[in-house]
Amino acid sequence: MPSGCIIEASQGKANAILLVITGQHMNLTHEPGSPEKADATPIIRALKWIYVLDDSDLPDGHMAPVYPLGVNVILVRVDGAVYAVSGRCAHMACPLSAGRLEGFMIVCPCHDWRFDVRTGRFLDAPEIGLTVYPTKIEAGKLFVVLRGKEMA
Numbered sequence: 001m002p003s004g005c006i007i008e009a010s011q012g013k014a015n016a017i018l019l020v021i022t023g024q025h026m027n028l029t030h031e032p033g034s035p036e037k038a039d040a041t042p043i044i045r046a047l048k049w050i051y052v053l054d055d056s057d058l059p060d061g062h063m064a065p066v067y068p069l070g071v072n073v074i075l076v077r078v079d080g081a082v083y084a085v086s087g088r089c090a091h092m093a094c095p096l097s098a099g100r101l102e103g104f105m106i107v108c109p110c111h112d113w114r115f116d117v118r119t120g121r122f123l124d125a126p127e128i129g130l131t132v133y134p135t136k137i138e139a140g141k142l143f144v145v146l147r148g149k150e151m152a
């Protein structure tokens with residue numbers, strides 16, 4: 001299998017992405033709350049890393065809204081690791097960038113729903129969640145990968 005690929009495998013509601021990148025820092029992701037796919041055929045596609053922010057502009061314990069290709073994404077750095085999730089709340093789409101960060105948890109400013117930035121999951125109902133995007137840091141710059149539906 002070539003490095004720099006995403007493999008998607010769908011079975012029922014469980015969607016998972018396996019990232020295979022050698023020698024790069026990144027987050028393993030999945031997409032909670034995505035629609036079911038009809039088949040379980042693995043899809044291999046090349047990663048398209050999109051520059052979103054200079055590394056120095058995201059201090060530890062902070063969030064930053066970014067808009068790769070116009071998609072609302074929020075970057076978060078906790079304990080040195082960078083995470084990227086949808087910037088719109090899974091409840092009623094309030095901007096999570098106006099919320100607050102408590103450890104690994106983003107609290108929505110509108111109705112206090114809480115999401116884990118590592119998984120995107122809503123803490124009170126884990127079947128609901130935010131889209132989670134792979135991230136990497138390279139040469140002092142932060143990159144994300146959008147999912148297929150956002151690239152269409």
Ligand code: FES
Nearest residue numbers: 089091092108111
């Ligand atoms: S819109 Fe985020 S909790 Fe309601």
